[in-house]
Amino acid sequence: MIEVAQLTKRYGRHTAVEDVSFRCEPGTVTGFLGPNGAGKSTTMRMICGLTPPTTGTATVAGRPYRQLPNPGRTVGVLLDASAQHAGRTGREALTVAAATMGVDRRTVGAVLDRVGLNAAAAKRRVRAYSLGMRQRLGLAHALLGDPQVLVLDEPANGLDPEGIFWMRGLLRDFADRGGTVLLSSHLLREVEAVADRLVVIGGGRIVAQGDKDELLAGDGTLVRARDRAALRGALERAGLPVSEGTAGLIVGADTDAVGEAALAAGVALTELRPAGGGGLEQLFLTLTAQADNTAAAAHPTVSGATVRPTEEPVR
Numbered sequence: 624m625i626e627v628a629q630l631t632k633r634y635g636r637h638t639a640v641e642d643v644s645f646r647c648e649p650g651t652v653t654g655f656l657g658p659n660g661a662g663k664s665t666t667m668r669m670i671c672g673l674t675p676p677t678t679g680t681a682t683v684a685g686r687p688y689r690q691l692p693n694p695g696r697t698v699g700v701l702l703d704a705s706a707q708h709a710g711r712t713g714r715e716a717l718t719v720a721a722a723t724m725g726v727d728r729r730t731v732g733a734v735l736d737r738v739g740l741n742a743a744a745a746k747r748r749v750r751a752y753s754l755g756m757r758q759r760l761g762l763a764h765a766l767l768g769d770p771q772v773l774v775l776d777e778p779a780n781g782l783d784p785e786g787i788f789w790m791r792g793l794l795r796d797f798a799d800r801g802g803t804v805l806l807s808s809h810l811l812r813e814v815e816a817v818a819d820r821l822v823v824i825g826g827g828r829i830v831a832q833g834d835k836d837e838l839l840a841g842d843g844t845l846v847r848a849r850d851r852a853a854l855r856g857a858l859e860r861a862g863l864p865v866s867e868g869t870a871g872l873i874v875g876a877d878t879d880a881v882g883e884a885a886l887a888a889g890v891a892l893t894e895l896r897p898a899g900g901g902g903l904e905q906l907f908l909t910l911t912a913q914a915d916n917t918a919a920a921a922h923p924t925v926s927g928a929t930v931r932p933t934e935e936p937v938r
């Protein structure tokens with residue numbers, strides 16, 4: 624179990640994470656999503672005791688990370704696969720970690736197998752590893768202590784499609800055996816395929832969280848017009864949050880509000896329908912557009928990366 628309560632991180636006058644709360648339950652994979660600079664890594668670093676929060680708390684298995692007696696036996700962490708000792712072989716790196724954690728060194732071979740690093744790869748120095756191999760080694764580190772919880776920041780970075788598929792199976796299996804997974808990723812399809820729950824962050828604040836299926840069935844409107852620019856302008860003037868989707872514009876408002884805004888501006892529509900069913904990509908665009916839009920209204924001169932939406936989280 625991971626529990627994050629009203630976590631805030633400020634760097635000087637810049638608020639990277641503001642009042643973030645969520646829980647990750649045993650038996651589930653939670654996908655942690657947000658655009659660049661949204662605050663995902665900062666939140667994960669606070670969960671793992673690497674960045675002290677300005678206010679708020681984060682606990683893993685009921686305790687702050689730094690108070691866990693042997694953290695690697697409780698929570699496996701992969702935050703930055705490139706931050707590994709380049710001069711050691713994969714096997715050496717894991718053997719040292721096993722000794723530190725008090726894990727039987729015979730576990731190392733099993734974990735190498737589990738992450739798909741064969742004997743030849745295990746003998747090579749980490750500096751010669753591809754990014755995908757580093758991710759596998761990082762995951763091996765995370766799994767080594769047989770933890771109940773995994774915190775993984777972009778673990779699929781650098782993996783090929785077969786590797787991504789493999790990782791999906793590994794995480795699903797981990798959760799199905801009662802483990803807790805918190806996973807950030809830019810690969811929305813992967814998150815959609817593996818996550819049970821989603822936490823979406825924008826501008827440092829939670830814009831949505833909940834059961835994946837419920838969120839994907841949620842609201843928002845897809846709208847199209849021949850004159851897309853005129854439509855976008857009309858919606859923005861009406862104060863509606865808009866983002867570009869592949870099939871049309873995605874608007875964080877119901878179809879009535881969108882239709883009325885278009886009518887008021889004299890823009891003829893070619894399509895207007897609830898956006899539900901468009902998958903995670905559409906949901907993500909709608910929610911993060913809402914975060915940007917709210918912040919732009921609250922802080923018109925502030926850039927998107929530092930926005931602070933004031934709305935209640937969307938459920």
Ligand SMILES: Nc1ncnc2c1ncn2[C@@H]1O[C@H](COP(=O)(O)OP(=O)(O)OP(=O)(O)O)[C@@H](O)[C@H]1O
Nearest residue numbers: 634637639657658659660661662663664665666928
């Ligand atoms: N050490 C730091 N000092 C100052 N600002 C920081 C620091 N670390 C992060 N930030 C800022 O905090 C905000 C959130 O950054 P963070 O890395 O958590 O975002 P992210 O969602 O992980 O982004 P990405 O998807 O690009 O990795 C950004 O505006 C970033 O510039």
